[in-house]
Amino acid sequence: MAERVKAVVYQKHLYWEEVYPRLGETHMRLAWEREFMYAMQFPFQDYGIDLEDMAQQEKGLRVARLTQKPVDTRKGEERHENREIVD
Numbered sequence: 576m577a578e579r580v581k582a583v584v585y586q587k588h589l590y591w592e593e594v595y596p597r598l599g600e601t602h603m604r605l606a607w608e609r610e611f612m613y614a615m616q617f618p619f620q621d622y623g624i625d626l627e628d629m630a631q632q633e634k635g636l637r638v639a640r641l642t643q644k645p646v647d648t649r650k651g652e653e654r655h656e657n658r659e660i661v662d
Contacts, residue, residue: 595603
């Protein structure tokens with residue numbers, strides 16, 4: 576088996592054999608309810624199906640980034656950083 580599959584199988588086994596018996600059915604129901612509420616607030620976007628919609632949502636975003644130019648820091652000279660916004 577692939578390592579990822581082994582990890583998933585182990586995690587499921589760990590949950591059902593050790594975590595679930597301690598927390599019980601009430602915890603499971605509360606977790607499902609919380610997951611449902613999160614899904615209502617932040618709807619799932621299936622990757623691949625809605626790539627065009629996602630591209631439209633991100634179309635007008637401006638991303639500014641600061642770049643640092645090399646600065647000479649020799650003793651006795653004024654130290655400063657030159658920064659500029661790059662589009």
